[in-house]
Amino acid sequence: MAEKSKIEPFAVKDCALSAIATGRRAQNLRELRDGLLTVHPGSIYYHFWGRLLRPSFDDPEYNNDFAAWARHRLHDVKLAERLGVIDPAEFGEIEALRQEVIDVIEERLDETEFLSWAPRDHQFHFIRAQTVVFDTRRRLEHPRELAATIPGLSVGSIYYHAIDARRREPQGVDDFSAWLARFGGHYADLSTRLAGLDPYFVTLTELRDQLSSVFSDYFREDGR
Secondary structure, three states: OHHHHHOOOEEEEEEEEEEEEEEEEEOEHHHHHHHHHHOOHHHHHHHHHHHHHOOOOOOOOOOOHHHHHHHHOOOOHHHHHHHHOOOHHHOOOHHHHHHHHHHHHHHHHHHOOOOOEOOHHHOEEEEEEEEEEEEEEEEEOOOHHHHHHHHHOOHHHHHHHHHHHHHOOOOOOOHHHHHHHHHOOOOHHHHHHHHOOOOOOOOHHHHHHHHHHHHHHHHHHHHO
16 A cells, blocks of 8 residues: 555664663762752653663552652652652653752752661662663554554563653654654544553553553554
């Protein structure tokens, strides 16, 4: 069909995160705030999103490293709850997310008369990550193929195409939506359904299931 000859196939990629130490660390809340002011933006991104690809992340109560550290090392439940409800998907720019975290911490500093200190061996270490991308060499010609392909994708592929893609310019959206946009407005409804997914408060496995349902439901309706 005409769509196939005009539009570049969807290239299925996989990825892994390589952690890089920044040399910055904090032992109390004020030091955490000071570190946040100047740390590389990639570190903010990593401490919110990186846990999705870290098999060692086992704290289902808190979805980012700042909240988990505040709870388990500073024993500040109020701060942990405030940091834990921040959804990075709601911030178009990492600097806006950085400022939100700083604002929450400064609000807590104003409320607190005495600083809690984490043990020296449990300081907060600011980490950033390098995304290592692998080409699976798999190519999809038609959006319908995504319905059959997504259930078998690795969590690394889901992370790369549904999450990491959002910070890549110029589209700023997941790779699936960016590819669908190349078909004109033909898949506008499908793109709208994808935009309704929030990838942050779920695991990558759960996100894969949600994506699979969106695509399979769409192409099953009306015999698309």
